[in-house]
Amino acid sequence: MFSHNSTHILIVTCDAQTGLVAAWTTCLSAAGGNILELNQYTDLENNKFFMRIAFISDTLPSSAGMETLARCFNAQWHLYPAGVRQKVVILVSKFDHCLADLLYRWRIGELALTPVAIVSNHPRADTQATDIGSVPFYHLPITKSTKPEQEKKLQTIIENTGADLVILARYMQILSDEMSNWISGKCINIHHSFLPGFKGARPYHQAYTRGVKLIGATAHYVTTDLDEGPIIEQDVERISHADTPEDLIRKGRDVERRVLSRAVNYHLQRRVILDGNRTVVFPD
Structure with missing residues (x-):
């Protein structure tokens, strides 16, 4: 069972390219994450990709793993706890x-x-x-x-x-x-x-x-x-x-x-x- 305190939000921005959604969701899944909401937008005119994922996980994906993934796509990422006012x-x-x-x-x-x-x-x-x-x-x-x-x-x-x-x-x-x-x-x-x-x-x-x-x-x-x-x-x-x-x-x-x-x-x-x-x- 997940607790409400284990809800997090991942923000990813980078150049548009193949495999982005699959790679980041696989990373979260490997850490035991359960995705609640996924929003993504590709700006074709400027070749930019934007994604927001809300997910529940009692074990966060490792920063090292996220950094490795970010380097592969030359992406910027931020992870936020969802329950903090x-x-x-x-x-x-x-x-x-x-x-x-x-x-x-x-x-x-x-x-x-x-x-x-x-x-x-x-x-x-x-x-x-x-x-x-x-x-x-x-x-x-x-x-x-x-x-x-x-x-x-x-x-x-x-x-x-x-x-x-x-x-x-x-x-x-x-x-x-x-x-x-x-x-x-x-x-x-x-x-x-x-x-x-x-x-x-x-x-x-x-x-x-x-x-x-x-x-x-x-x-x-x-x-x-x-x-x-x-x-x-x-x-x-x-x-x-x-x-x-x-x-x-x-x-x-x-x-x-x-x-x-x-x-x-x-x-x-x-x-x-x-x-x-x-x-x-x-x-x-």
Whole structure:
């Protein structure tokens, strides 16, 4: 009998070639592994291979054996325990609907995370409607002159809490290039627009001015290029000519929290593989 604690996730990336799936599954089988889920994708245009395998095994395959296999295919591989909750720092400004949604999904066990800190550039009173329980709250007000100092404090919080992931849950501040590079691949932002359209500030007002019939939200990894990081998840909401910018904001709140929670869940389950400016996502 296998235990739930013996579930693991294997991620493999390399050039596309014959025999990849057979070789890696045989390696897991030889170690007594029982495969629960296998997702693979071959990018024929760029000759790239991506694979995610969730499996149960009380005896892990040896690192030496995995390394030997990786050398044969010139592959990169990572093995993760599936049952470990990732520690998360959540950044928020005044709009707290995404924060509230993440905390709710955490409390009911839908998201396998542990919130270790909430950081805001506004005082706690501005997000008082959201019950954060015993999660530590840090107020780091940002001005042009204090930004470098406050980002150092933020970095200290992330380091001291051992956070695995940073979530910008409608955090209306642009991270510096230094900060963006430091948390590269470990920071997810929700942008209240269907990127790449309507980047930057006030996207709903931009959409209203253009008379669009669909609004959306985009969850992406943060990079030094504003709102141009690798996209994880997107969704849209239909609107009409009668909707005001305020209506768009109200309707946008729902799609924002849906998109962010899905993106975070994919990341936590190791369903997202970064590929330069793009992602390969294996939905559950």
